Amino acid sequence: MKFPYSETVLEHFRHPRNVGKIEEPDGKSMEGSPACGDMVAVYIKVAPETNTISDIKFESYGCASNIATGSIITELAKGKTIEEAKKITWKQASDALGGLPKIKAHCSVLAVEGLRSAITDYEERHGLVKEKIPTTVEAIRKRLKKVMNPVTGLDLVRTNLIKDIYLKDGNARVVIDMPANHQFAPAIKEEIMEKIEPLWDIKKVEVKFTE
Amino acid sequence: MGCKMSGRRIYLDNAASTRLDERVLETMKPYFFDTYAVATSEFAYTQGIEAREALDEARGILSKALNADPEEFIFTSGSTESSNMALKGVAQALGKKKGKHIIVSKIEDFPVLHSAQSLERQGFKVTYLNVDGDGLINIDELRDSISDETILVSIQHANQEIGTIQDIDGISNICREKGTLFHTDATHTFRRVPLDTVKLPVDLITVSAHTIHGPKGIGGLYIRKGTPIAKWMDGGFQEFDMRAGIENIPGAVGFARAARLVTYLENTRMQAMRDRMIDRILNEIPATTLNGHRQKRLPQNVNISFHYIEGESITLHLDMHGIAVSTGSACFSRSLQGSHVIYGIGGDHERAHGSIRMSLSRYNTMREADTVVKTIAEIVRELRKISPLGEESHG
Known part of the structure; x- marks a missing residue:
């Protein structure tokens, strides 16, 4: 009998490394949402003199590949410089795990994004963001690619649910092609707000539904 | 990996399929090796006549x-075919004559649901009835949905995932009163929950052998005398000229034996195991929700959502402990969609994500039930330790 998971995936799933929270982390992130799918939280500690990740922990609300990727990504990132850790790709994580089933890509990519977001969080909090790029409609669309459409398990952009994005003077409006009384409408709205609001030049976010 | 020997495994996915009973196999054997002829008329050769007798x-x-009467029961390849035949056969027979409206519930199993969707693409109108938090349809909503155009109502006897048993008495009588045909998918209730075609005006019933320790690949469709339904498969004149194809005689004989082997005592035993598992899990494991009705429930079904953790992870850990269950999590399904049944009863993604179905059979024991509860409690505790959700973050 053969599982679709490699021995390494199963090993990390059974005994995940670096699990838990870091009290007072230098950077942290939460990717995904309970309403829409798997979630990963990543916490990092950075040694300022070397600019390396001195400690990293993760938490997972997800399937085996989500847990295993979270585990491997902490191993790959530990001891690396911020710049090196930023460049770790899903492919590298997947290779280190001996491969992941294609269908599981979307739940494992969260851990990689979680690491990058934790680093961004660290940089933002420590005034390390070099240039502030003005937000564009495209930048918003890119962020919306991280919001899942729970009906299909794919993101809002790929499932054509984004009807329109308006952006003027720091006011953003996103129009979603689903009725406001849809069972997932409130969860989607909340998640869009969470993704767009932190952008440095956005003052107000509005989410509208069609019908 | 540390898989235990298959003999020591605990199998709790009996809603998907059951282990064949040896006694069923013994009954089937002669029809592979001795009486393997087709079921011919009584004017032909001996083997054919014997085959015919066995089939009858x-x-x-x-x-x-x-x-029901024997002429009202036809053999099919299983419940998928039976439900396809019921919906599409009636649609073909009445679509032009009477109307193009069909009513099903939102939480039907895929054979009914996807047949309805297929008919929808062909121009039929389908009403998908909502269910309440326990999975029950609203009788008044059903009554209001039936029009002169309605040719068929198809509501399952009990749900495949959450085990809720519908009020077939009330539903069938409304359909009769309104003059529309009624089909029920009884895949999970046949021989477990009584269904009497003399007492209740049900017109079509889907049944299958694979849920009661019979062989796979054999099922049946009850068709009340006089029900307008088109011939399903073209070919010979088998099954009262309703469904062509060489009869699966070993299957039919095995199905009948399997049906006879189910006892009232066995169903009561399973119900006791079910209740013990539900009570223990809800009492002993925090943040759990029972899916489905507590009383109007299949004797063999347990379905519980474990909050803050994901079902595929639970399933995989249980498998490593030699326990087989199933989950409504999107991560588990090939389509990456969470259970339509959990969504149907008003559950969100999170509830579907952590839902585990444990379905019992003749071969499970109370001891196994206790082992499973104990193992799940440990796994849930471990997985919650690594989850970013939970009591504290949820306040």
């Missing part, structure tokens, strides 16, 4: 289990 006897036993 099996049909007699199975129709009697529904308190």
Whole structure:
């Protein structure tokens, strides 16, 4: 009998490394949402003199590949410089795990994004963001690619649910092609707000539904 | 990996399929090696006549289990085919004559749901009835949905995932009163929950052998005398000229034997195991929700959502402990969609994500039930330790 998971995936799933929270982390992130799918939280500690990740922990609300990727990504990132850790790709994580089933890509990519977001969080909090790029409609669309459409398990952009994005003077409006009384409408709205609001030049976010 | 020997495994996915009973196999054997002829007319050769007799006897036993006549029971390849035949056969027979409206519930199993969707693409109108938090349809909503155009109502006897048993008495009588045909998918209730075609005006019933320790690949469709339904498969004149194809005689004989082997005592035993598992899990493991009705429930079904953790992870850990269950999590399904049944009862993604179905059979024991509860409690505790959600973050 053969599982679709490699021995390494199963090993990390059974005994995940670096699990838990870091009290007072230098950077942290939460990717995904309970309403829409798997979630990963990543916490990092950075040694300022070397600019390396001195400690990293993760938490997972997800399937085996989500847990295993979270585990491997902490191993790959530990001891690396911020710049090196930023460049770790899903492919590298997947290779280190001996491969992941294609269908599981979307739940494992969260851990990689979680690491990058934790680093961004660290940089933002420590005034390390070099240039502030003005937000564009495209930048918003890119962020919306991280919001899942729970009906299909794919993101809002790929499932054509984004009807329109308006952006003027720091006011953003996103129009979603689903009725406001849809069972997932409130969860989607909340998640869009969470993704767009932190952008440095956005003052107000509005989410509208069609019908 | 540390898989235990298959003999020591605990199998709790009996809603998907059951282990064949040896006694069923013994009954089937002669029809592979001795009486392998087709079921011919009584004017042909001996083997064919014996085959015919065996088929008739099996049909007699199975129709009697529904308190029906033998001519009202036809063999199919399983419940998927039976439900396809019921919906599409009636649609073909009445679509032009009477109307193009069909009513099903939102939480039907895929054979009914996808047949309805297929008919929808062909121009039929389908009403998908909502269910309440326990999975029950609203009788008044059903009554209001039936129009002169309605040709068929198809509501399952009990749900495949959450085990909720519908009020077939009320539903069938409304359909009769309104003059529309009624089909029920009884895949999970046949021989477990009584269904009597004399007492209740049900017109079509889907049944299958694979849920009661019979062989796979054999099922049946009860068709009340006089029900307008088109011939399903073209070919010979088998099954009262309703469904062509060489009869699956070993299957039919095995199905009948399997049906006879189910006892009231066995169903009561399973119900006791079910209740013990539900009570223990809800009492001993925090943040759990029972899916489905507590009382109007299949004797063999347990379905519980474990909050803050994901079902595929639970399933995989249980498998490593030699326990087989199933989950409504999107991560588990090939389509990456969470259970439509959990969404149907008003559950969100999170509830579907952590839902685990444990379905019992003749071969499970109370001891196994206790082992499973204990193992799940440990796994849930471990997985919650690594989850970013939970009591504290949820306040």
